[in-house]
Amino acid sequence: MKKLFGLVAFVVLFSFYFLSSGVIAQAALQDGNYSVNYTVLQGDSDSVSMANDYFDKPATVKVEGGKTTVSLQVNHSKWITGLWIEGGAVSVTSNSTANDTRQVQFPVSTLSSPVSAKIKVDIDDDGLNYHHEYQIKLRFDEGSAKSLVAAVKSSDNNTTNEAATSDAKTKIANPKSSDSSQMFLYGIIFVAAGIGLVLLKRRASFK
Structure with a gap:
């Protein structure tokens, strides 16, 4: 169970780090x-x-x-x-x-x-x-x-x-493409959380 929680936490933290880094990169010229x-x-x-x-x-x-x-x-x-x-x-x-x-x-x-x-x-x-x-x-x-x-x-x-x-080609990405990336990453977060809940319920049912 500890490994499962660790995996979910890693995915969430990594996704938020990537999102915040993307916002900073877009702002820089x-x-x-x-x-x-x-x-x-x-x-x-x-x-x-x-x-x-x-x-x-x-x-x-x-x-x-x-x-x-x-x-x-x-x-x-x-x-x-x-x-x-x-x-x-x-x-x-x-x-x-x-x-x-x-x-x-x-x-x-x-x-x-x-x-x-x-x-x-x-x-x-x-x-x-x-x-x-x-x-x-x-x-x-x-x-x-x-x-x-x-x-x-x-x-x-x-x-x-x-x-x-x-x-300005030097900018990393335009807002539309960044919005799509953010939605994709949010999707990963929700999927990871959902998998974690399903696995927890299965472990509880076998007890």
């Missing part, structure tokens, strides 16, 4: 550049913030040596006068007064969970007098990640091919 969709949420809830419209999508994400750097564009740059990510100021990489946009760059500790941020809004246009700071969160959709292929110059005609995008 290998070194490279990606376009990733994201949503700006309210700081104290999962509701979409009004500030969501002031951030252009998608963002560009660079993964290198275990470090992740995000680049994105803020529109209505004149109104969004301050932006802090995880308590730190962002780096401004470019400004366009004509388009009222600003490109910013910042490191993040993770893409798997919402990234805390804060913005400062100053509006003195159109009869408005609004000055406020408030918390937001950036929720990145890792499932939307697409690797960015740099533009390559042709040596024959000296022209540049347009930058292309392709699905």
Whole structure:
């Protein structure tokens, strides 16, 4: 009986370990550049913030040596006068007064969970007098990640091919295939448990 319990416990523990390892593997992106969709949420809830419209999508994400750097564009740059990510100021990489946009760059500790941020809004246009700071969160959709292929110059005609995008092949598996694997493993767990119960009942009947 001890051997039977040991076998069932081994199957259950191994299956849960495999499932948890699979989730971690899917969340990781290998070194490279990606376009990733994201949503700006309210700081104290999962509701979409009004500030969501002031951030252009998608963002560009660079993964290198275990470090992740995000680049994105803020529109209505004149109104969004301050932006802090995880308590730190962002780096401004470019400004366009004509388009009222600003490109910013910042490191993040993770893409798997919402990234805390804060913005400062100053509006003195159109009869408005609004000055406020408030918390937001950036929720990145890792499932939307697409690797960015740099533009390559042709040596024959000296022209540049347009930058292309392709699905991020470096990710272990897409969500659908992982769901199927998880269902299969859960099935193994239930089958093992069922076999254990049947064997226990048979042993009891022979006593």
